[in-house]
Amino acid sequence: MGNRCRLRTAICHGNSRRCGYPGLRAHNPPTFPITQRSRRTYICGVKQPPHCQMTTHKQDAGAQATQMNMLMDIKRGRLSHLSITRCVFNQLLIKSGRALKKMSNTAVGVIPSHVNPDLQEERDRASFNVTELTNIIDGGAEKTLLRKRLEKLIFSDPDFQKFPDIQTFGTNSEFYSATVLKSTKLFKLRRELKWTDEEFDIALRLGGQGHALGLQHGMFIPGLERLATEEQKAKWLTLAKQYKIIGTYAQTEMGHGTYLKGLETTATYDPKTQEFILNTPKISSIKWWPGSLGKSTNHAIVLATLVIKGKKYGMHPFFVQIRSMTDHTPMTGIKVGEIGARMGRMTSDNGYLILNNIRIPRENMLMKNAQVSPDGSFTAKAPNQANYATMVMVRVGLSYYSYQLLSRGVTIGVRYSAVRRQSKLDPKEREPKILEYQTQQYKLFPGLALAYAIFFSSRSLRMKYMEAYQEIKNGNLQKLPELHCESAGMKAFCTDNMLRELEIIRQSCGGHGYLNASGIAMLVTIAAPMVTVEGETTVMYLQVARYLVKRFANASTGQQLDGCTAYLSMDHAAYMCPLMSEDDCRNMSRLCDIYSYRVYMTVSRVAKQLQTDIMNGMPQHFAFNKNLVNLVRAAKAHCYYSVVKDFSKAIQSMQASPQTIKALKTLCCFFAIHGITEESGDFLETESIGLEQLQWIKRLQGTLLAEIRSDAVALVDAFDHHDISLSSAIGSYDGNAYERLFDSAQKDPMNKEEVHPSYFQYLRPFIQEMNKAKL
Numbered sequence: 001m002g003n004r005c006r007l008r009t010a011i012c013h014g015n016s017r018r019c020g021y022p023g024l025r026a027h028n029p030p031t032f033p034i035t036q037r038s039r040r041t042y043i044c045g046v047k048q049p050p051h052c053q054m055t056t057h058k059q060d061a062g063a064q065a066t067q068m069n070m071l072m073d074i075k076r077g078r079l080s081h082l083s084i085t086r087c088v089f090n091q092l093l094i095k096s097g098r099a100l101k102k103m104s105n106t107a108v109g110v111i112p113s114h115v116n117p118d119l120q121e122e123r124d125r126a127s128f129n130v131t132e133l134t135n136i137i138d139g140g141a142e143k144t145l146l147r148k149r150l151e152k153l154i155f156s157d158p159d160f161q162k163f164p165d166i167q168t169f170g171t172n173s174e175f176y177s178a179t180v181l182k183s184t185k186l187f188k189l190r191r192e193l194k195w196t197d198e199e200f201d202i203a204l205r206l207g208g209q210g211h212a213l214g215l216q217h218g219m220f221i222p223g224l225e226r227l228a229t230e231e232q233k234a235k236w237l238t239l240a241k242q243y244k245i246i247g248t249y250a251q252t253e254m255g256h257g258t259y260l261k262g263l264e265t266t267a268t269y270d271p272k273t274q275e276f277i278l279n280t281p282k283i284s285s286i287k288w289w290p291g292s293l294g295k296s297t298n299h300a301i302v303l304a305t306l307v308i309k310g311k312k313y314g315m316h317p318f319f320v321q322i323r324s325m326t327d328h329t330p331m332t333g334i335k336v337g338e339i340g341a342r343m344g345r346m347t348s349d350n351g352y353l354i355l356n357n358i359r360i361p362r363e364n365m366l367m368k369n370a371q372v373s374p375d376g377s378f379t380a381k382a383p384n385q386a387n388y389a390t391m392v393m394v395r396v397g398l399s400y401y402s403y404q405l406l407s408r409g410v411t412i413g414v415r416y417s418a419v420r421r422q423s424k425l426d427p428k429e430r431e432p433k434i435l436e437y438q439t440q441q442y443k444l445f446p447g448l449a450l451a452y453a454i455f456f457s458s459r460s461l462r463m464k465y466m467e468a469y470q471e472i473k474n475g476n477l478q479k480l481p482e483l484h485c486e487s488a489g490m491k492a493f494c495t496d497n498m499l500r501e502l503e504i505i506r507q508s509c510g511g512h513g514y515l516n517a518s519g520i521a522m523l524v525t526i527a528a529p530m531v532t533v534e535g536e537t538t539v540m541y542l543q544v545a546r547y548l549v550k551r552f553a554n555a556s557t558g559q560q561l562d563g564c565t566a567y568l569s570m571d572h573a574a575y576m577c578p579l580m581s582e583d584d585c586r587n588m589s590r591l592c593d594i595y596s597y598r599v600y601m602t603v604s605r606v607a608k609q610l611q612t613d614i615m616n617g618m619p620q621h622f623a624f625n626k627n628l629v630n631l632v633r634a635a636k637a638h639c640y641y642s643v644v645k646d647f648s649k650a651i652q653s654m655q656a657s658p659q660t661i662k663a664l665k666t667l668c669c670f671f672a673i674h675g676i677t678e679e680s681g682d683f684l685e686t687e688s689i690g691l692e693q694l695q696w697i698k699r700l701q702g703t704l705l706a707e708i709r710s711d712a713v714a715l716v717d718a719f720d721h722h723d724i725s726l727s728s729a730i731g732s733y734d735g736n737a738y739e740r741l742f743d744s745a746q747k748d749p750m751n752k753e754e755v756h757p758s759y760f761q762y763l764r765p766f767i768q769e770m771n772k773a774k775l
């Protein structure tokens with residue numbers, strides 16, 4: 001109601017005493033029932049003066065002139081569109097004839113075709129060529145063209161164009177249907193157009209959030225590729241790749257997600273029938289969370305503890321049909337469904353699965369790594385952890401996915417900050433863009449730098465993964481421990497920091513950041529589970545720490561280490577902080593040395609403490625638990641160092657113009673020194689830097705914020721996210737944030753009717769009752 005009054009105030013040129021909101025307090029509410037006829041003449045129970053009663057009373061000349069002036073103001077862009085409702089405007093149209101109608105179309109619900117001048121100004125001042133950086137991110141100019149070609153194809157489809165609105169306003173069920181439609185359309189296009197894997201990957205990324213059938217390509221197909229024998233692949237992988245079957249990866253249970261040795265689902269071998277009998281015997285053993293399971297899939301890779309003649313052989317994968325291929329109903333003995341509403345948008349139909357004496361043929365155990373022969377003898381070709389291969393792949397993928405989410409978020413935050421004006425810096429000047437405030441830069445630029453850092457580091461991880469995967473496929477598991485450490489560490493680092501920065505960016509958008517239409521709120525909720533899925537952050541950091549402590553022990557015996565822990569075997573005895581002056585703080589090689597020393601000290605201290613505790617008689621698991629916080633600290637330090645190093649190396653080897661290199665170097669340096677200021681306690685405590693160096697670093701941080709500020713919009717433009725992928729009213733390429741916000745509000749189903757049914761059901765009787773009451 002208040003809003004309505006405020007709107008009237010705006011329309012009446014702020015004459016609030018005559019018809020507006022503050023005047024309300026001076027009036028008594030009407031003491032008669034409000035009828036359809038009388039409704040328009042009363043706003044908040046206040047009888048409106050004639051010039052505000054546009055549809056019910058004849059306008060006088062003055063009121064007409066007022067409306068005409070207002071329309072002219074709107075046309076010139078002087079009046080905030082937020083302050084005009086479509087309904088009031090329609091009333092104006094009826095009264096003011098064709099000439100006015102023409103003008104009004106440019107004002108309400110119509111998004112200008114030009115780029116917001118405030119954003120254009122930012123683009124004009126860029127110090128480097130944005131397209132060049134976009135090409136680097138895409139992997140070359142021809143890849144950018146390929147992406148754009150796919151964008152054009154996919155986003156010309158009205159169903160994809162509608163998707164952002166369904167995401168913002170649809171019910172869970174509508175959103176789920178839209179994601180099924182989206183997945184099936186992309187799958188069909190892939191077949192019809194014979195897309196390569198690369199083209200399909202790009203298409204999936206462009207498709208934005210929510211793929212009901214995402215697990216098909218996310219884990220089901222990769223699971224079959226990694227866990228099935230050649231014979232099994234010929235049978236099922238082909239069906240899966242042709243979408244003749246739709247599947248998921250069902251590992252987590254209600255009682256256990258992290259501790260895989262604790263899984264309670266059993267696959268008991270029956271040599272008489274040569275079948276496995278699958279059971280989820282207790283409430284805690286119900287499969288719980290698998291994506292696409294709730295409503296979409298008809299098959300699953302079910303991870304279960306193998307039992308032969310009463311003996312347990314650890315977790316193994318089984319190929320199970322869960323729904324009928326004719327009517328999609330659950331197979332006999334299976335109960336399956338959705339697990340319920342969750343935080344934010346449900347980007348997949350996560351499900352539960354109960355298995356009650358489900359018999360599957362012996363051949364349905366995925367036997368690449370271990371076999372059960374018809375008589376029930378068990379043989380393993382690889383350690384049981386080889387069955388974790390699908391998870392390693394997804395962890396690598398999630399690191400890159402963190403880049404995608406964060407780069408979208410920071411695009412929204414930076415563009416919005418360039419078009420939003422608020423408060424005063426110089427009292428004589430107009431209100432500045434909020435991007436001018438140093439504190440705003442401090443909210444946005446760590447996320448911007450992190451997005452680039454994650455991009456380059458996850459790209460490097462992907463390359464290492466491809467190399468190692470080829471060897472692992474051929475049975476050489478030598479690189480597996482390091483790959484596990486790096487993928488677990490990057491997954492934890494990227495998702496954890498990405499989520500933190502996204503929430504800060506959301507807050508940097510003020511009130512609008514809380515609206516779904518902003519796009520940033522949605523990104524935060526989509527990012528939230530990423531810290532949990534595929535290995536919870538702390539658990540993953542502890543896997544890294546375990547590897548670091550082992551490698552430290554190796555290095556202590558004089559072994560020369562290679563790979564990501566090589567620094568542990570370097571001689572650090574003569575370490576001195578390499579920063580001799582403030583200028584040195586821009587030297588990436590010196591900053592990397594500081595990081596390397598900090599990790600070395602953190603790892604060595606916790607490793608020595610563990611050793612002392614064990615030597616003093618503490619059982620190993622107790623000693624480990626007593627040092628968990630410091631172990632996680634060591635793992636985080638290791639990961640930060642790796643990412644700084646990867647980012648810096650990528651720039652060193654980059655073929656690009658000096659201007660682009662300079663912009664990236666500034667960002668990389670900012671990323672490194674930001675990490676030091678954030679954890680200055682650790683850096684000081686380990687004597688990686690001294691107090692004086694910290695002061696230099698903090699001073700430089702201010703300078704770098706100002707340097708990045710002038711290129712901030714160009715740096716986010718270089719990500720080149722399509723407006724449909726961004727789904728953001730405040731972060732679109734044209735920067736017409738207010739018009740898009742208003743336009744979006746008009747699409748809210750709540751605005752379909754002028755008066756909500758609850759008014760007639762509850763509010764009107766209540767108001768009437770209150771008006772009849774004596775006191």
Ligand SMILES: CCCCCCCC(=O)SCCNC(=O)CCNC(=O)[C@H](O)C(C)(C)COP(=O)(O)OP(=O)(O)OC[C@H]1O[C@@H](n2cnc3c(N)ncnc32)[C@H](O)[C@@H]1OP(=O)(O)O
Nearest residue numbers: 251257258259260261385388391392480484533534535539
């Ligand atoms: C877009 C969004 C898509 C989202 C999709 C999400 C899908 C999912 O979430 S699927 C479910 C994912 N589930 C998980 O990630 C479970 C997490 N838990 C685990 O991975 C394991 O239980 C873990 C790593 C914590 C512990 O492993 P576990 O074997 O039980 O015991 P642990 O004693 O720690 O390790 C034994 C050895 O295996 C090694 N190891 C552990 N994991 C791996 C691995 N993945 N690869 C290679 N080696 C491994 C350890 O380093 C250790 O080696 P060593 O003995 O030489 O030190």
Ligand SMILES: Cc1cc2nc3c(=O)[nH]c(=O)nc-3n(C[C@H](O)[C@H](O)[C@H](O)COP(=O)(O)OP(=O)(O)OC[C@H]3O[C@@H](n4cnc5c(N)ncnc54)[C@H](O)[C@@H]3O)c2cc1C
Nearest residue numbers: 249250251252256257258289290291529532533534535538
């Ligand atoms: C959106 C979403 C999608 C998912 N999709 C799938 C899917 O497709 N397939 C599937 O199988 N699963 C899926 N999962 C499940 C997911 O993989 C698990 O939730 C995840 O692995 C974490 O396990 P948990 O829930 O058991 O957490 P828990 O392990 O119970 O974690 C709770 C807390 O305990 C702590 N903790 C646990 N163990 C240790 C330890 N050893 N040391 C120190 N601290 C510890 C953790 O740090 C955390 O703080 C999905 C989950 C979500 C949220």
